[in-house]
Amino acid sequence: RAWGWANHYNLDPRRFLCTMTWARMCRLPGGLEELCEVLGVPERYSKKAGKALINLFCVLRPDGKYTDPRNHPKEWAEFVQYGIYDIIAMRECAKRMPQVFSDVERQLYAMTCEMNDRGVGIDRNLATMAMATAEELKAQYKKAGSKLAAKAAADRWDSDADIQAASELSITSQKAVLEFLSSYGVKLEDARAATIERFLDTQQAELLPVEVRSLLSTRLKANKASVAKYKSVLQGSSPDDRIRGLINFYGAGTGRDAGRRFQPQNLARPVYVGEKYKDLTMDAAVDIVKSG
Numbered sequence: 001r002a003w004g005w006a007n008h009y010n011l012d013p014r015r016f017l018c019t020m021t022w023a024r025m026c027r028l029p030g031g032l033e034e035l036c037e038v039l040g041v042p043e044r045y046s047k048k049a050g051k052a053l054i055n056l057f058c059v060l061r062p063d064g065k066y067t068d069p070r071n072h073p074k075e076w077a078e079f080v081q082y083g084i085y086d087i088i089a090m091r092e093c094a095k096r097m098p099q100v101f102s103d104v105e106r107q108l109y110a111m112t113c114e115m116n117d118r119g120v121g122i123d124r125n126l127a128t129m130a131m132a133t134a135e136e137l138k139a140q141y142k143k144a145g146s147k148l149a150a151k152a153a154a155d156r157w158d159s160d161a162d163i164q165a166a167s168e169l170s171i172t173s174q175k176a177v178l179e180f181l182s183s184y185g186v187k188l189e190d191a192r193a194a195t196i197e198r199f200l201d202t203q204q205a206e207l208l209p210v211e212v213r214s215l216l217s218t219r220l221k222a223n224k225a226s227v228a229k230y231k232s233v234l235q236g237s238s239p240d241d242r243i244r245g246l247i248n249f250y251g252a253g254t255g256r257d258a259g260r261r262f263q264p265q266n267l268a269r270p271v272y273v274g275e276k277y278k279d280l281t282m283d284a285a286v287d288i289v290k291s292g
Contacts, residue, residue: 012110013109013110013113013114014106014107014110017094017101017106018109018249019032019035019090019093019094020032021109021249021250022094022097022100022101023035023093023097024250024251024253025100025101025105025250025255026097026098026100027253028097032086032089032090032093035093036089036092036093039092039093039096039097040096041089041092041093041096042092050079050082050085050086053075053078053079053082056072056075056079057069057072057075057076057079108249109249109250112247112249112257113249115246115247116244116245116246116247117244118242118244119238119242119243119244119245119246120242120243120244120246120264121241121242122233122237122241122242122243123241123286123290124234124237124241125290126286126289126290127230127233127234128230128234129289129290129291129292130227130230130289131227131230131231131234132292133289133292134225134226134227134230135225135227137221137222137225138172138222138225138227141171141218141219141221141222141225142170142171142172142222144218145169145170145171145215145218145219145222146166146167146168146169146170146171147167148211148212148214148215148218149166149167149169149171149180149211149215150163150166150167151211152166152209152211152212152215153165153166153167155209155211156209166180171215171218171219171222172219172222172223174190174191174192177191177215177216177219178190178191180212180215181212184208184209184212186199186204186208191219193220193223193224196216196219196220197220199216200213200216200217229262229263229267232261232262232263233262236261236262243261243262245260245261246259246260246261246262246264247259247260247264248260270282
């Protein structure tokens with residue numbers, strides 16, 4: 001609707017059935033290419049040939065612009081034909097799948113579409129300031145982690161080269177942390193938060209130098225200072241400060257909805273951060289972050 005052409009058509013979601021959702025309800029692959037293979041849809045209807053064309057015309061170039069179809073008339077004609085085959089493939093798959101969409105599920109699907117189209121309001125200033133604060137905290141944690149590694153190395157080795165190498169350790173690098181731990185005889189599968197938290201509760205961890213244990217705790221703090229969700233919010237929002245397309249109806253094989261883009265169903269819960277802030281309200285916390 002943002003470009004105007006959609007205003008001439010009845011796009012009420014109650015008029016449509018989503019082939020991907022339909023396939024998932026039948027316990028079939030949601031991707032059209034895989035679905036065509038499973039249902040035996042003729043090869044000319046598959047998506048294999050269209051991926052390169054999608055990348056050509058639908059993905060921004062390094063200069064921030066889209067490819068002009070007038071400069072690639074042959075590829076554009078193929079792209080148009082591919083789009084036609086795409087619809088034919090969906091229709092053919094629909095003919096071969098059992099009808100499992102109940103009236104209630106169609107209503108729920110339509111409601112989900114309406115929610116996705118309406119979107120969720122965002123606070124752009126809050127996201128921007130939170131991202132800047134998180135980046136600043138992560139830099140502080142990385143610096144503290146390097147100092148702890150250097151201190152641990154100085155207490156253990158006399159070699160200036162070993163101490164210098166330890167001082168350059170990045171606690172946000174899983175490989176670097178695992179290699180550092182291996183020098184103390186600690187073998188972990190990975191350096192994810194859950195793995196480190198379990199390890200810190202073991203007797204083996206208690207036998208490590210306090211600097212090494214503190215380094216692992218600092219890595220946990222640095223990982224919590226992630227800016228990924230803030231970036232997703234800012235990059236995915238519309239000019240009206242709303243982010244859309246967040247819920248995928250029947251996104252999982254169990255039938256539950258799945259989160260998309262910045263994963264709204266996977267937001268961190270508020271946590272207790274100390275007696276000093278026990279009476280701090282959410283609105284007050286937001287004001288603190290926005291004020292920098």
